[in-house]
Amino acid sequence: MEFENIEHRKGLPYRLFLVSIGHRSHHFHSDLEIIYVLKGVIRLQLSLSSHDIKQGELCLINPYEIHSITDLSEDQNILLIIQVTPSAITLKQNLLSKLQFDHVLINRFTTEVRDLMFKMYLESFNEQIHSDYLLNAYILEFIATLLKAVPYEILESTRLSSRTDAYKRLKYVIDYVESHFNERINLDQLASKLHISKYHLSHFIKQHLGISFQDYLNSVRLTHAIHLLLSTDMSILDVTMSSGFSDPKYLNALIKKRYGYTAKTLRLESHKLIFSIPSAPVGSIHLPFDQEKAFNEISATLS
Known part of the structure; x- marks a missing residue:
């Protein structure tokens, strides 16, 4: 796939969505990407390593990092994915734009990271005027939690x-x-x-x-x-x-x-x-899934 241009909800520095992926060939984008496997197993292929990410696990993909995804599930996967634009987070002189996280798997603060993703996903359906303020607050807490959970280095210019x-x-x-x-x-x-x-x-x-x-x-x-x-x-x-x-x-x-x-x-x-063949870019096979059921499972986890 070509360099992936990602559109975000207006006023927010990230995109958050549920998807089921049969296969996604090599691609990259300028966003920081975190994937939570709600169901199934995927193989995340990076340039120098391969990782099987199982149900309940979280993985992190740095900006500009080449990656592909293949479904290894017996049935199919359901993934909750957040893609954050580092340049839109202006705190600490755009520190997030200069970071390189060292680990793929997120093994610390996993419940906190997951629950924040769940909260942001559920809140994204709320159209009340206060919702965008809450979503912006959640993303700052989310980034702070990532910085505590995953080792990183600050890249020189x-x-x-x-x-x-x-x-x-x-x-x-x-x-x-x-x-x-x-x-x-x-x-x-x-x-x-x-x-x-x-x-x-x-x-x-x-x-x-x-x-x-x-x-x-x-x-x-x-x-x-x-x-x-x-x-x-x-x-x-x-x-x-x-x-x-x-x-x-x-x-x-x-x-x-x-x-x-x-x-x-x-x-x-x-x-x-x-298999479902939507109007997807070359290199992508997405699968249909019951979004309402997934929404209810996420809601039940937080209740």
């Missing part, structure tokens, strides 16, 4: 600048692949567009995505193929060609590795997998 430059290049790579994944593209071609060597680009992609260029390209193509299989009546051969693959056998092998099904069986069994 040179590291912040270097990070920005690196991710501008990475944004180009991701945007290019997601715009041309169904064409014949290779690392030489992309390296020439960036005016760097193939070796340099290969190392750069591996360093930031944690996988090779070909594996990343295959991941984007595979997710698009799943969209087509479950939302159209296209033949498997046409799905293969439209997704950028040249061999249905290769597509079948990739699908079986991810889901345990061949392409044909995946299409037949899709009602059991509860």
Whole structure:
């Protein structure tokens, strides 16, 4: 997915929502992201590490950190996600914009962090005039709790600048692949567009995505193929060609590795997998879930 632009409720420096994710390919954004697994299990893949986050656990993703999400649940997951814009929190000379948290899993003050996310989520449905004041107060308490719960370092301006430059290049790579994944593209071609060597680009992609260029390209193509299989009546051969693959056998092998099904069986069994194909960006598969039931479970936890 391209650099993710996140829209927030007017007047608030964060976005908070429930979602069920089947797969979300590599992407990044400038927001600090915290995920609470309300139900199920997900695999969070970062550039240098992989973490299985289980029901009741919290994880943290730093701004500009490349990540992908894959569902590992027997049924499906339900995630409560908050994405905070550091530059909108102006206390302490924009300290939050300069922080790099050191841990992915939040193992301290987990109940406090979770309950604040629950309170903010429930309050977001309140349209009374005092609600925005309360939500702004909650986010400051939430950040203070994070600072107590997770070790961090304050980045110097040179590291912040270097990070920005690196991710501008990475944004180009991701945007290019997601715009041309169904064409014949290779690392030489992309390296020439960036005016760097193939070796340099290969190392750069591996360093930031944690996988090779070909594996990343295959991941984007595979997710698009799943969209087509479950939302159209296209033949498997046409799905293969439209997704950028040249061999249905290769597509079948990739699908079986991810889901345990061949392409044909995946299409037949899709009602059991509860897949939903919304108007989502390339690289995303979201799943339907009972939002009212999840809302009631959150309310019951705080009562």
